[in-house]
Amino acid sequence: MKIETIIPDSAFEQIPALARRLEELGFDGLAQPELKHHPFVALALAAPVTQRLTLATSVAIAFPRSPMVVAYQAHDLQRLSRGRFVLGLGTQVKGHIERRFSTTWDSPGPRLREYVLALRAIWKTWQTGEPLDFQGRFYRFSLMTPEFDPGPIPYHPIPIEIAAVNAYNARLAGEIGDGLRVHPMTTPEYLRDVLWPLVREGAARSGRDLRGFRMVGGGFIATGAGESEVRTAREQARYRIAFYASTRTYLPVLEHHGWAELNPKLRRLIAENRWDQLASVIPDEVLDAFCISGTYDTIAKRVRERLEGLVDVLHVAPPADPLRPDERYLAAIAELKSITPASAMHGNDS
Numbered sequence: 130m131k132i133e134t135i136i137p138d139s140a141f142e143q144i145p146a147l148a149r150r151l152e153e154l155g156f157d158g159l160a161q162p163e164l165k166h167h168p169f170v171a172l173a174l175a176a177p178v179t180q181r182l183t184l185a186t187s188v189a190i191a192f193p194r195s196p197m198v199v200a201y202q203a204h205d206l207q208r209l210s211r212g213r214f215v216l217g218l219g220t221q222v223k224g225h226i227e228r229r230f231s232t233t234w235d236s237p238g239p240r241l242r243e244y245v246l247a248l249r250a251i252w253k254t255w256q257t258g259e260p261l262d263f264q265g266r267f268y269r270f271s272l273m274t275p276e277f278d279p280g281p282i283p284y285h286p287i288p289i290e291i292a293a294v295n296a297y298n299a300r301l302a303g304e305i306g307d308g309l310r311v312h313p314m315t316t317p318e319y320l321r322d323v324l325w326p327l328v329r330e331g332a333a334r335s336g337r338d339l340r341g342f343r344m345v346g347g348g349f350i351a352t353g354a355g356e357s358e359v360r361t362a363r364e365q366a367r368y369r370i371a372f373y374a375s376t377r378t379y380l381p382v383l384e385h386h387g388w389a390e391l392n393p394k395l396r397r398l399i400a401e402n403r404w405d406q407l408a409s410v411i412p413d414e415v416l417d418a419f420c421i422s423g424t425y426d427t428i429a430k431r432v433r434e435r436l437e438g439l440v441d442v443l444h445v446a447p448p449a450d451p452l453r454p455d456e457r458y459l460a461a462i463a464e465l466k467s468i469t470p471a472s473a474m475h476g477n478d479s
Contacts, residue, residue: 130468131442133158133183133345136171137451148175148182150451155462158183160217160345160444163190169202176210184210187345187444188219188292188310192240193230196247196268203287204252204279212284217310217345218245219292222378238297240267245289245305256281290345294379299324303331303339308441311346314373316418317435319382320347325439325471344471345442347435349420352428354455359422364408366420371407374415375399388415425457429464438474 134156136147148159159175159182161168168186176184184206189199199216206214220226220241226234243265250263254273261273290308293299294315302309309328311320325344332339349369351362373379374388375395383389394410423431432443443465448454 130440130466130470131157131183132462132465133160133185133187133442133444134447135160135162135187135444136175137447138165141170141174144171144174145178147451149178151447152179152182154448154451154454154459155466156182156447157466158185158215158442160185160187162187169206172206172214173209176206176213179210179213182213183215184213185215185290185310185345186217188217188290190221190226190230191218191244192220192226192234192237193232196244197251197270200248200251201279203248204255204282207284207287208282210284214284215288215290215308216248217290217292219310220298222376236267238295238301241291241298242301242305243267245291245301248289249286252285252287255279256285290343293324295381296323296327299327300331300334303328303333303342304335304337305331307341308343308345311344311348311440312373312379313346313349313444314370314379314382314419315346315348316382316386317347317439318418319385320344320436320439323381323385342472343441345440346444347421347432347440350428350432350443350445351420351422352425352461354425354457356424359424363416363420363422367411367416368408370416370419371395371411374411375407386415386418391415425455425461428461429468432465433468437469439471441470441472443468 134151136144136159139147161171168189172184203216220237223234226232247263247268247270251270254261255278261270263270288307290310291298291302291306292310293302294312349366351359351366353359353362374383374391380392383391391410395407398406421431421435448458
């Protein structure tokens with residue numbers, strides 16, 4: 130099992146040293162979300178000072194950016210990291226796309242499919258010099274002059290991992306993606322019963338095997354040195370689960386477990402601006418389905434019981450103090466890395 134983490138929310142000046150330190154501690158990758166900061170910036174600061182970490186956007190929001198813009202950013206990061214960059218792409222949800230980014234929300238699944246194909250067409254032009262001619266429903270690219278062509282790189286192709294909860298995007302990941310980045314609002318049962326079958330269905334559509342395909346993620350992990358720290362982490366996860374469960378996007382996961390009634394309850398609380406009461410709607414049964422809990426001494430065993438053979442890359446929070454990490458934390462990371470990944474059980478040699 131590969132273990133990835135996140136660069137803590139720090140001053141940009143601190144990112145190079147933090148990235149080096151996380152690599153020294155044995156992590157396999159860094160995965161930066163698009164929340165308060167631009168994920169490409171953090172990874173650009175980490176790339177030159179690290180040697181083996183995979184550097185992934187987890188995920189960059191596609192639709193506010195032209196595929197051409199992302200093509201340049203990914204191409205530069207792949208060159209800067211010497212082939213260690215992974216482009217994680219996601220759609221976000223309608224409210225954010227329209228009201229936060231002020232851009233178009235229209236047929237998000239088909240649009241994302243075309244987005245990925247457009248990226249690969251642009252990169253192919255830069256690699257081979259052949260004319261750029263991509264004609265789609267949402268995107269059209271037909272101009273690339275020498276002044277704007279960065280030329281080929283030795284680190285090609287650039288992997289694209291698609292974020293998915295719904296059926297269309299999960300099939301899309303299997304059809305044309307290099308991996309699926311699983312949202313934390315996912316249970317091991319949903320992974321096994323829904324996402325993997327959809328990925329295989331998508332792969333069958335395009336006549337491909339899943340060699341090299343990565344299933345990334347696997348829900349929330351609440352851990353700490355002692356039970357009090359675990360309880361604190363569990364309550365933080367409970368609130369995040371409530372927040373996501375209030376969004377219709379994640380309703381399929383709730384429906385799979387028979388918990389669809391949670392969504393309207395949470396939506397009513399938000400409509401009444403009662404944010405501090407969201408977590409109270411999530412009972413322990415639901416929390417335990419989405420969140421694997423345990424101290425540093427027990428967490429690897431519990432993850433193994435629930436996720437062995439289901440994922441290839443597990444996301445774990447960084448140590449509270451990367452300069453002086455708890456030795457039990459480091460031992461837990463080492464034990465997590467010994468868990469059998471999905472590739473060993475599903476034939477996707479990643």
